[in-house]
Amino acid sequence: MTVHAKRRWRVMIRIHQEACERNARLLDKPFIARVEEGLTPCMSVAVVKGDELVYQLAHGRPTFSPGEGRQIGPETAFNVGSITKVVTSALAVKLMESGVWSVGDPVRRYVTEYPFEDVTLGHLLSHSAGHNKLPGASPARGEMKAYLQGVYASLEREAAPGERALYDTNNQDIVMDMIERVTGEPIAGWARSVLFEPLAMNRTSYDSADYAEGEYVLPCSQDNGMEEMRLDKRAPSGGTGLYSTALDLVKFASLFLTKGRYGGEDVFSEAAIDFMLRESTAGKFAKTPVMFLKTEADRYGCFGDLNSPLAAGHPAFSGCMLMIDPAYDVAAAVVTNSQKLHGHWRNYKLLMNLIMGAVT
Template identity: 30%
Template sequence: MPLRPETARHVDALVADAQSAGHVPSLIIGVVRDGTLAHLATAGTQPHPDVDLQYRIGSITKTMTAVLVMQERDAGRLALDDPLRRHLPEAAAADAVTLRQLLGHAGGLQREPDGPWWERREGVDLSALLSGFTAAKVAHPPHRVWHYSNLAYGLLGGVLERITGTPWAQLAQERILEPLGLHRTTYAATEPFARGYVLHPWHHTLREEPRTDSRAMAPAGQLWSTVTDLARWAAFLADPDPAVLSPATLDEMCAPVILSDLDAWRGGYGLGIQLTRDGDRVHVGHGGSMPGYVATLAVHRPSRTGVVGFANSYGFRTGAIGPLGHRVLTHVLDVEPVPVRPWTPAEAPPPADLAPLTGRWWWMGTALDVSWDRATGELVGELRGDRISRYAREGPDRWRGVSGVEHGEVLTVRRDEAGRPVALDIATFVFTRTPDDEP
């Protein structure tokens, strides 16, 4: 669904103003709605932005590395609370650091490894990365503070390589890029691509930056992509393809591991996912930067709305593209109606054994309304009109909460001697058919 004309004009103006004020050679922002690229805003002429033009995505790469780790977890080949040394014995200096902490930047590791990899130099291989990993690289006790660490993601890439016997780049290609059709997301720049620059602060000339191979640090920020491909990745973060990652696992990734902003609680990190609170909304995604490039990805999952963007100047008011992306996303969410999926009636009533469970139940004068979701086969319980929980069948008269306040709790159906349901026992709270019934 395209944006309304007035919304599109406002987004275009935000992008044009940012390009002019920030002295950006090339700036592009895409708005994603319900899985499709709904609007494209561009500014600048070096080069002219285009949906198929590659830019470097920097640390947005980390979100894909995190998905690869979670795939291994779901397959039973690692646990998030495994110590790093279990998979990389050479990293014994980080004795107590776990994979979960590394994913959430809560492991206390310093930001960078040894060597000038960030300063426009080629990276090193995994053995060299590990040989430079000493106790001096542990800046804080695990989970004491949030401390962003590129090094953590280089090590996570090493974990993936050790477990699978496959290089990180090949894993990303086979497990994420190919299945999702991200054909213009590549390890190295592939024409057409935007050259990246540093802007001289006094005479406003451009110096082209080298396009380095970060090698063992590639899982932290190597990839190149386009607005079209990054929009598909934003759609995946809103509503994942189960063939790539379980929706429940992505939900887990978007839950906070640690707060990065203890003063206002506006920011935090999940499992490889940056979390930004904007009023009552939470945006998930990540920012990215490499010499000559900055990028942004922000998604509001409940509305399946997101923003992606690139600029090809590292001097673009360092960090400005992230706030620009969030401003665009907030404006779209404020003024555009959320796409509504049409309601359709059920084709048949619930199965005979479930129909008697629906309707109103009571506990201590509090009403619980139970309905049946034909699409999922789940019971849906609505308490006081605003607390909704869903239950999946585990066995005869036994259901398990799968979402809402009763997530993980057990609902047991109590029956009388004739087999009629007379009460619902939810985590020891017994609901009966009338307010006056005794449990």
Template identity: 25%
Template sequence: MKSTLFACTLFACLTAASAHAQAPADQDIARLKAAIERGLRPSVVEAGKPVPVWSLSERMAHHKVPGAAIAIVKDGKLAYAAGYGVREAGTADAVDADTLFSVGSVSKMIAATTALRLVSQGRLDLDRDVNGYLKSWRIPEAPGIANPTVTLRMILSHTSGLTVHGFEDYLPAEALPTLLQTLNGTPPAKNRPIRLQREPGTVSDYSGGGVTVEQQVIEDVTGQPLEAVARAQVFQPVGMRRSTYENPLPPARGNIAKAHDRDGAVVALPRGWQTFPEQAASGLWTNAHDLGEFVAALIRSYRGQSDWLPKPIATQMMTEVSPGNRGLGPELLGSGSSRRFFHNGSNDSYHAGIEGYPETGYGFVILTNGKNGRLLRGEIRNAISDALGDGIKPVIRSIALDLREPIYADYAGDYRLDPSLPMDVQGELADTFDHASLAVKVADGAVAIEPAGENATSLLALSPARFMGAGVEFEFHRDAHGAVRALSVLSGTAHRYYRRQATQPATQPAAHADRGGSHR
């Protein structure tokens, strides 16, 4: 009954919210809009099964996400922005293009751009020791770490070596830390102290703590809070009319998407949303219209069509900083017309994402207000990719393998990371798949990966030697003697290499004649 009522309310508001959308300007936008509303699909389809196609309304109901907002950029200009569903489950308060959402780590993109604007004005230097800018706090000394100099370029590319991956949300009744308390990890801050743990510039390691240091740099150099600097440097020039780093967000702002749990119930009561005091790292409140304008402005700057962010600075922003795949703020993937910048964001009850294609001028924004919004965001992302026809997010089809055959039994064993692979090759996996050892299990017709100290993950077969699971791909390496010697973990251009341990020797396949084809 609850599910039916949720779906009925959602359907009514999906229809109502359409009135708030900007009218599609051409057939291209109309096609994208149709895909968003009726073309969602999964990323992976098991062998032998058809590819399902869903409407946005049914997937919002399925994931129990009451509201979403989406923007589309074309030719470096905002072309469409609309709301779908409701701000609060059980009400008729429709989401529109101006509804404010928490966007988690997408906040880092606006903070990075604020810093780059200051670089373009000569007020900050990308390669100067940030301790030279800091006045009210400094990165503490780290004995034993060679070359401890941290620069803004390192912070923006997440190669700074600083601690604290992310931050917890704060409920309405909880005390909030100051910026200094967050940096020092002292109550009421919930995080550990932000400290140097690795030699700067040597490892890709996502650090919300580093972005918090960036915020302190911005505030110390300008003598103003981040909110004021971001407003002058980004919000006002771009036309982000309702965006703010203010936390806690006051109800007087109005038109706010409330937070919902995995069952679609409102949380963080009585207000209905959490607080994110780590502003630069995760504290931005914005909407589809404003973020769409932001993505469009970045594309135009990169193309040299705007002097808001000078092209040389925008080019650096969109260029990978080794040893990761991030530029000065965004993640970067692809080449040619498929080259793209993007950043996702997740707090407890909100999931958001932005993406832009500088060569083609397309871009988009996805905002949600439910704990399951990450799954919905991915399905919307797939629909947009299909409509663009860019081949970025093709359906991944697994294949049917009889894993009970003897040839697969010797995948089982213990594997240890080979640290000799350069960090330039390991890239982001040094952070996102940071496991020193793996156990591979083959049983009951399935292959599973079990990192040390964690639960096993069952894998889907993509080929006889290649599998996927846990957001990455795994490739087993069988040598010219027929023995499985190693396992690669792959994600984009990043690659980690695990050698099989001799304590559990590889076995010969039962029948060499069955192993046709080439080996990689």
């Protein structure tokens, strides 16, 4: 069964046709050149200004194989890697709106197996829990709970909570575990009901089993440009397991430009949106509760020179970038399956410069 067959269709994002045509003249050629030059086998891009779509492109094939006959389209879903963390963290904020928890709550209040009493939800969201980074893993379907039990048994203290940031996918996998325990639902179903359906994100899911064969592509290995089949049919993950399209991602990103409203409905409160755009680590790590912040220093190096210091967003190992710039009322998603592109974050900077130069 395909993703869209499981969901009810709702209001679609508004399309500014004149702006789309103008921006296509400015952006199609340089974006397609990235594909033709071999930086990525395929690319899908969507840009919004406020609540209107002002650019969209889908181009290329899923692999670099000369015999590859498939073409991607705007509805082709990609594994969006660490952009998953943004969505999982936003779901945690959704539970703050419901009065379920606070960023200052200890993780052990919700996950008794977690070994440290002084680590809070906020520490996990900002990757500043102070525990060691464990080797990355992609548990098979049905094995995530056992995997997390192993994580809880293996964590060791390296720093005091809040002392330093150590980026680790396991942080958002633990947040996912917390979400599933308090909601009593798998994250794939709960996210669909509270976020994906209200936003008409009809091609987005934490579970690749929601897609039929050929409806999604996997990240390509950096050396030979073929899809990494080891990543297929993995367990839903709060850190890297989301599948989505550029268009669906900018529907989500548009919330940060419209004070939480989509299609005339409140998906998040204005206060929650402000909270998710605000630096949350007293300036230490340039991070909001859900995303990286550019700031004047641009410590992450994935934002465009033309982005304002208020820009927020997140890249992904699979060659994807989500960017929100409230100062210019612009949000963009560049979605690829190229670990080669991700290998040099300057690539994101150049792509963001292209977008900002065209749409502003």
